[in-house]
Amino acid sequence: xxxxxxxxxxxxxxxxxxxxxxxxxxxxxxxxxxxxxxxxxxxxxxxxxxxxxxxxxxxxxxxxxxxxxxxxxxxxxxxxxxxxxxxxxxxxxxxxxxxxxxxxxxxxxxxxxxxxxxxxxxxxxxxxxxxxxxxxxxxxxxxxxxxxxxxxxxxxxxxxxxxxxxxxxxxxxxxxxxxxxxxxxxxxxxxxxxxxxxxxxxxxxxxxxxxxxxxxxxxxxxxxxxxxxxxxxxxxxxxxxxxxxxxxxxxxxxxxxxxxxxxxxxxxxxxxxxxxxxxxxxxxxxxxxxxxxxxxxxxxxxxxxxxxxxxxxxxxxxxxxxxxxxxxxxxxxxxxxxxxxxxxxxxxxxxxxxxxxxxxxxxxxxxxxxxxxxxxxxxxxxxxxxxxxxxxxxxxxxxxxxxxxxxxxxxxxxxxxxxxxxxxxxx
Numbered sequence: 269x270x271x272x273x274x275x276x277x278x279x280x281x282x283x284x285x286x287x288x289x290x291x292x293x294x295x296x297x298x299x300x301x302x303x304x305x306x307x308x309x310x311x312x313x314x315x316x317x318x319x320x321x322x323x324x325x326x327x328x329x330x331x332x333x334x335x336x337x338x339x340x341x342x343x344x345x346x347x348x349x350x351x352x353x354x355x356x357x358x359x360x361x362x363x364x365x366x367x368x369x370x371x372x373x374x375x376x377x378x379x380x381x382x383x384x385x386x387x388x389x390x391x392x393x394x395x396x397x398x399x400x401x402x403x404x405x406x407x408x409x410x411x412x413x414x415x416x417x418x419x420x421x422x423x424x425x426x427x428x429x430x431x432x433x434x435x436x437x438x439x440x441x442x443x444x445x446x447x448x449x450x451x452x453x454x455x456x457x458x459x460x461x462x463x464x465x466x467x468x469x470x471x472x473x474x475x476x477x478x479x480x481x482x483x484x485x486x487x488x489x490x491x492x493x494x495x496x497x498x499x500x501x502x503x504x505x506x507x508x509x510x511x512x513x514x515x516x517x518x519x520x521x522x523x524x525x526x527x528x529x530x531x532x533x534x535x536x537x538x539x540x541x542x543x544x545x546x547x548x549x550x551x552x553x554x555x556x557x558x559x560x561x562x563x564x565x566x567x568x569x570x571x572x573x574x575x576x577x578x579x580x581x582x583x584x585x586x587x588x589x590x591x592x593x594x595x596x597x598x599x600x601x602x603x604x605x606x607x608x609x610x611x612x613x614x615x616x617x618x619x620x621x622x623x624x625x626x627x628x629x630x631x632x633x634x635x636x637x638x639x640x641x642x643x644x645x646x647x648x649x650x651x652x653x654x655x656x657x658x659x660x661x662x663x664x665x666x667x668x669x670x671x672x673x674x675x676x677x678x679x680x681x682x683x684x685x686x687x688x689x690x691x692x693x694x695x
Contacts, residue, residue, distance in 0.1 A: 272689045280691040287682070290344035291673070292642070295609045298470060298627025299443075299586050301500045302634055303536070304543060305678040312685070315339060317498075320531045339531045340607055346538035349545060353476035354491070355484050356508035358515035361537065362529045363505030364523035366469040366494030367396050371404075372507060373492050374439065376461050377514070380405035382436035385425075387411050392418070392616045392690035394442030394467065401439070411438070415617040418446055418575065422453045434462045440488075441467045444616055444625065446575045447582050448480065451487035466491040471583055473498030473629065476544050477552025480583060490514055498555065498584050498629045501540035504533040555584045555632040558641045562628060563584060565645035570653060574615065574623075584629040591620035593652055599624055606651045606657035607665030608644075634672040643668060 271278075310316070322341035343605035347359040363369035376398070378384050384406045389391030391413040401408045412424035429435075438458060440449055452462060468491045474480035475491075476499060483491045490509040495501035507518045544551075563580030566588065567573045573580055574587035590599045596612035603610050615623035631640070647664055650656040688691055 307536040310532045316532040318687030320411035349541035360507040367507035369492035376517045378437040384437040386439040394441040397441045455487040477548040479552035484549040502533045502536040559628040586626040588624040
């Protein structure tokens with residue numbers, strides 16, 4: 269009799285089948301990244317099932333949970349690395365996701381009934397910000413955006429605020445982004461007393477690698493976000509600031525909104541942070557260069573790529589208004605059949621219901637260079653512009669995948685683990 273119940277084996281085999289399918293595709297979703305074998309290993313250790321509660325700023329072990337000092341020390345080390353990468357004196361690793369960090373920040377940084385601004389969804393704001401802020405009792409209002417540049421319209425904001433009390437909080441929540449925010453200009457408009465929080469979920473790895481604006485150095489009071497988009501870490505969140513009082517407020521609220529912040533994910537984040545110290549600068553620069561190169565290549569081949577006047581992008585994202593060629597959902601389906609996963613999603617300031625939002629961070633973390641980007645651009649052209657059969661083009665995608673899959677050690681580990689629980693070793 270197997271030690272693992274049949275239903276559990278079924279679930280494991282389904283997960284293995286999904287893994288095998290996904291690993292043979294190129295993933296161009298801006299909200300995902302690869303996770304190294306080293307960063308996956310913590311989830312097989314005791315850290316995955318234990319509690320550990322460091323004090324504020326990674327202080328001493330909580331007395332109620334003896335024997336966890338190693339986990340506390342790892343968290344302190346991870347926070348220290350991230351502090352250096354982000355230029356932040358205080359880093360809080362209690363949030364378990366980007367939305368968790370968002371919730372804590374909205375709760376901690378503005379009082380019930382306060383006036384707070386964020387980006388409207390039509391302008392690239394996150395869909396949860398307005399809902400959560402309103403439920404927390406904040407008076408949420410839209411930040412004005414210039415459709416021509418997809419950046420804040422600070423003149424319009426100054427007119428909007430003229431003669432009125434300044435908001436307590438500006439929450440910059442762009443999950444659709446191409447270009448940086450003029451943070452110094454924003455600070456000039458809202459004045460010294462308004463708190464500016466920068467949601468860095470999408471650009472955290474680019475900030476850490478020095479390829480994107482550093483929000484805390486340019487006028488933001490705090491930043492937060494997830495650690496698995498341009499930052500190649502686990503699905504987790506963080507908050508950071510240089511203000512000790514804000515750090516204490518954020519920690520107080522995080523301590524109530526998060527009862528357990530998953531030590532295995534903290535260890536995985538510590539591993540990712542060390543990896544970013546080793547190669548983050550090269551990776552971040554390559555991500556931006558690859559996104560710009562693909563944007564220019566697609567534009568040269570007749571695609572309507574947003575942001576052309578600004579060089580298409582300054583980050584990992586590319587937006588394609590694919591409607592002149594075919595519907596976004598059809599484009600996504602054809603690319604999937606060719607072995608490429610993309611977002612078909614509403615894009616700011618285009619007339620079509622949806623476009624394609626690409627992210628070049630995962631392939632860049634895997635080491636794709638300019639030649640690979642050019643081949644990827646040709647595959648897009650063949651499938652979407654020239655109407656080639658996606659199945660006939662899929663072999664070219666597989667060749668790109670195989671060229672960037674590493675040494676296969678992660679597959680060996682997975683086969684052993686599946687065999688150990690009776691689910692078979694094939695993936």
